[in-house]
Amino acid sequence: MGDQHEKQQIQPRADPGNVPAQSGACGSCALNATSTALDRQAGALGISPANPVPTDKRIYRLPVFTEQFCQALVDELENFEQSDMPKGRPNTMNNYGVLLNELGMDEPFLTPLRERLLPITALLYPELGGACLDSHKAFVVKYSLHEDLDLSSHYDNAEVTLNVSLGKEFTEGNLYFGDFNQDPSPVPKYIEVEHVVSRGLLHRGGQIHGALPIGSGERWNLIVWMRSSAVRNQLCPMCHRKPQLVEAEGFGDGFTEPQVQEELPQPVSATLG
Numbered sequence: 691m692g693d694q695h696e697k698q699q700i701q702p703r704a705d706p707g708n709v710p711a712q713s714g715a716c717g718s719c720a721l722n723a724t725s726t727a728l729d730r731q732a733g734a735l736g737i738s739p740a741n742p743v744p745t746d747k748r749i750y751r752l753p754v755f756t757e758q759f760c761q762a763l764v765d766e767l768e769n770f771e772q773s774d775m776p777k778g779r780p781n782t783m784n785n786y787g788v789l790l791n792e793l794g795m796d797e798p799f800l801t802p803l804r805e806r807l808l809p810i811t812a813l814l815y816p817e818l819g820g821a822c823l824d825s826h827k828a829f830v831v832k833y834s835l836h837e838d839l840d841l842s843s844h845y846d847n848a849e850v851t852l853n854v855s856l857g858k859e860f861t862e863g864n865l866y867f868g869d870f871n872q873d874p875s876p877v878p879k880y881i882e883v884e885h886v887v888s889r890g891l892l893h894r895g896g897q898i899h900g901a902l903p904i905g906s907g908e909r910w911n912l913i914v915w916m917r918s919s920a921v922r923n924q925l926c927p928m929c930h931r932k933p934q935l936v937e938a939e940g941f942g943d944g945f946t947e948p949q950v951q952e953e954l955p956q957p958v959s960a961t962l963g
């Protein structure tokens with residue numbers, strides 16, 4: 691079962707290209723203390739905040755693949771791109787890239803990857819169903835000088851997003867992050883985050899973000915929009931309403947139908963004759 695939404699494109703409320711990377715330090719000591727405690731626990735799992743200066747944005751960096759694996763995956767995707775097999779667009783905003791379910795990669799590769807991340811997402815994003823991310827949409831996006839150069843500001847159709855840099859070689863093209871969409875501030879603070887090949891970034895799907903233009907080369911990223919049916923069945927994260935379900939294939943948009951209650955035996959009144 692699913693719903694028609696994908697990425698929600700938004701007008702940047704400040705031109706991220708012109709906004710220098712900000713410290714993003716939170717003014718509240720309590721929040722800083724909480725995020726520092728969380729950062730320490732995450733550090734014990736090999737995960738570090740993506741920004742060297744503490745922020746309230748909850749963006750984390752972690753090792754995901756080897757560089758050799760990233761290279762092999764990109765080679766394979768280039769073969770697929772050059773083939774005449776039918777291909778869809780990765781999503782409503784990126785024009786170039788590959789939908790990984792079209793390559794049959796969901797079951798053998800992406801579901802185990804999502805499940806492997808559960809202890810981490812449970813720790814980092816408990817209120818977003820981080821402990822029960824039960825489906826995903828996964829794709830690779832590609833940027834190059836004569837194709838897409840950048841990606842405008844948006845939030846994802848995901849509770850939690852994993853974004854892994856696969857290479858190849860490129861200059862510039864940093865990611866930028868603004869507010870959480872459900873918690874906008876009057877003057878949003880943007881931070882820039884550099885991607886490192888073979889590393890992943892974890893962020894809330896609702897964290898407004900985009901990618902700055904690359905200066906040269908090709909930039910390929912694996913994006914996994916991870917979804918929690920327990921959370922989104924209550925409220926669609928894209929339109930913030932109770933979801934109206936329509937039939938969909940595969941994981942759809944990650945909504946599930948309520949289980950049909952097993953029919954309970956009806957009480958019967960017996961009359962003695």
Ligand SMILES: O=C(O)CCC(=O)C(=O)O
Binds near residue numbers: 865911
């Ligand atoms: O290009 C990137 O690194 C970001 C892609 C992204 O945000 C998305 O596809 O949802």
Ligand SMILES: [Fe+2]
Binds near residue numbers: 844845899
């Ligand atoms: Fe995104």
